[in-house]
Amino acid sequence: MKQPSRFQPTRRALLFWTLFIGLGAVAGTCMMLLDPMGKAMGMDAMLPYFQVLPFAKILFQDLTFSGIALLIVNGLPNLTAAALLLAKSIWVQF
Template identity: 40%
Template sequence: MNMLVRVSRKSFLVLEFFNGLSALAGGIGLILNPDGKALGMNVEMLSATPFESFLIPGIVLFVVNGLGNTTDAVLTLRKHNMSAYVAAFLGFVLMVWIVSQVAWIGYQSFLQPLYFITGLAQVILAYVFVVKNTSSE
């Protein structure tokens, strides 16, 4: 395995854990406090969305972004042959999540562009890993 493949695997592993663990924490916060106040939000932010509270977004955040990324990070650690594809998919899902969030509730925090960028980086690094790993076979 060449150096670039090792670096990209480690990099998207870090991104998966970062995105996953922070989504688990945020999801738990929203599930336990669906009014959003514990995370500095309020339900008025949701007036233009189909949600009356942060419960459903919290569950989706916890399951998809949280459990999805942390589970794939474990697959990445175990060098599963599909982990890069899953990482790319989950990075794309995170970008869609952020774009949807900004479209519905507007720009609220520096965390929105931060997570969009980490999702994009996860997609790019997974792609680099897949391309370089396939071309070295």
């Protein structure tokens, strides 16, 4: 009989948080790409504050770049980690 791993509760917690953050980032990206001016989310008031950032005239005219960055930085890595936790592949040590 195989003994349950002592890491199983930690794996479940990690799976929850990676899915929560990853799916939240994908949802945020969809909202930013569907409404680039941010009126539906109430983020249109934030756009003037982005104008002090470098390359503001190129990147921060709307929320498109922010949405793509959210997907690349938060969405994809967390969903990849969740897939690896679910797959129990050889890359996962525990």
